[in-house]
Amino acid sequence: MATEVKVPVLGESITEATLGEWLKQPGDAVAVDEPIASLETDKVSVEVPSPVAGVMGAHAVKVGDTVEVGAMIATIDAGDGAPAAATAPQPAVTASPVPAEAAPSAPAGQQAPAAPSDNGPAALSPSVRRAVLEFGVDPATVKGTGKDGRITKEDVTAAASAKPAAAPAAAPEPAVAPSVAAASGRKEERVRMTRLRQTIAKRLKEAQNTAAMLTTFNDVDMTAVIEARAKYKDLFEKKHGVRLGFMGFFAKAACMALKDLPSVNASIEGDEIVYHDYADISVAVSGPGGLVVPVIRDADQMSVAQIEKTIGDFGRRAKDGSLKMEEMKGGTFTISNGGVFGSLMSTPIINPPQSAVLGLHRIEDRAVVVNGQIVIRPMMYLALSYDHRLIDGREAVTFLVALKNAIEDPTRILIDL
Known part of the structure; x- marks a missing residue:
């Protein structure tokens, strides 16, 4: 039967x-x-x-x-x-x-x-x-x-x-290629877009058509975070069973900045602004079928170790396609790290109905002036794309400055300053 x-x-x-x-x-x-x-x-x-x-x-x-x-x-x-x-x-x-x-x-x-x-x-x-x-x-x-x-x-x-x-x-x-080859040997292949890729395309274009998007940039000296990571990474992995990366620092710093600037963590619904007293951070993760954005729930209540564990779990399950539908829903703010692929600078597109997305990029040694002296420092460009209908330029710049201060002096993250 x-x-x-x-x-x-x-x-x-x-x-x-x-x-x-x-x-x-x-x-x-x-x-x-x-x-x-x-x-x-x-x-x-x-x-x-x-x-x-x-x-x-x-x-x-x-x-x-x-x-x-x-x-x-x-x-x-x-x-x-x-x-x-x-x-x-x-x-x-x-x-x-x-x-x-x-x-x-x-x-x-x-x-x-x-x-x-x-x-x-x-x-x-x-x-x-x-x-x-x-x-x-x-x-x-x-x-x-x-x-x-x-x-x-x-x-x-x-x-x-x-x-x-x-x-x-x-x-x-x-x-064997389902394409038409020219006499010169050139050929073309037509592949139907996957449902996921179609949805990504639709949502990104919808964001461009709906939001008044603008991107503000800043740069950050990664010296302090790199030194802290080098000093404690072995102890951290031994105690928590996960590697200490940079996303944990940025997620915590972002949560602190979102508390000070609630409009960056808000969204527009009709003619109303919805403010959230929590931070559900969406993290862009690359999978075989394209980019997916699982959500770290209540990231503002989590430690750096808990955030790193959650991100690591998302990354593993995105590769084998076992992320659950409910893990993709919601989110009040997005962090996208293009630096892992070598990106120097970008203008990320917001993830509706969110109003802002933070773009991280690669770290490279650059000559900068510190206390009147030219020194070589590991620098990273930060990009905040935001919906100008809700977030003013002053708030966007203030958010990036708060994030920059926390990363350049990680003690601020510890004492919530």
């Missing part, structure tokens, strides 16, 4: 999702609550668990299809995995979806056509499959760091970087 697998409830106001990846193929043995598919929503990826133990039956939808909450996407047949061979003929219904996913990858190796779907530790997602074709990497030689040993796009990129000599292997790519 077959059991239907339906799209679970995805969260408040979310009625549909896109099937991003099949984690189980017809004939595979599955256990109760074992993930069989990954759905892409507007904010995060959600795994669909198997309601029963048995053998994976037919796929009712293809990767890239839009499915509504409650819709049937597959069936699970009774069994313990042994009848897999007998079940193999069953997916006649899914003859179209399965080859559609496997076909583009077959010619890449010319020797192992089934590798993309069955011979690896897990099925390759569309983005990983494209990366394999692009870099000419054999997925069988790549060690997966994703959930359940799945290969991620970052794994493929790292493998390609480690073997520069393998680049010529990408030569057969024109035969």
Whole structure:
């Protein structure tokens, strides 16, 4: 007897999702609550668990299809995995979806056509499959760091970087790329935007169209924080089990500045201004599907260690796609650290309905004047983008100065000054 697998409830106001990846193929043995598919929503990826133990039956939808909450996407047949061979003929219904996913990858190796779907530790997602074709990497030689040993796009990129000599292997790519190659060898590829990327684009453009955005800059001498980090990082990690980074200092300093300047922590709803007596800090985290912004709840009540633990947990779970929907909601102020990617300066876009976002950038040695002397100091540019409808220039500048003072003299964070 077959059991239907339906799209679970995805969260408040979310009625549909896109099937991003099949984690189980017809004939595979599955256990109760074992993930069989990954759905892409507007904010995060959600795994669909198997309601029963048995053998994976037919796929009712293809990767890239839009499915509504409650819709049937597959069936699970009774069994313990042994009848897999007998079940193999069953997916006649899914003859179209399965080859559609496997076909583009077959010619890449010319020797192992089934590798993309069955011979690896897990099925390759569309983005990983494209990366394999692009870099000419054999997925069988790549060690997966994703959930359940799945290969991620970052794994493929790292493998390609480690073997520069393998680049010529990408030569057969024109035969498999779904693109039209010109006589000169140039080609184009059209890839449908993921639901997450579509949502990011929509929200960012909405912010530009709605808010009167302006960006104010300042710079900060990181000497004191770097020295404190170097002095206490080992003791800190030993006691708290997490590395001492810079985000903990900036988050605490931002919370202090938000208390002094409540409009930076406020939002506009209709013709009303909503002031918050708490600081829920959204932190921009990079994941395989794009930028996600989980929220540190009541960050103003947390210690630096608690903030670092929370951010570290967000980063790990963003990579394996296990962030929960409720962890992405809310937030009164955002911190985005482009410095980890080498950014010198930027004008970040606010995250509606928030009214401000703080952009951090890379630290570099620069010549500055201190007490009449030219010295070399590790400096960082700070950028505050804000909604000028609510926040005046004076308040924006005052916020950055308060943040600068706290970072350049971390004792202020300790004594709440």
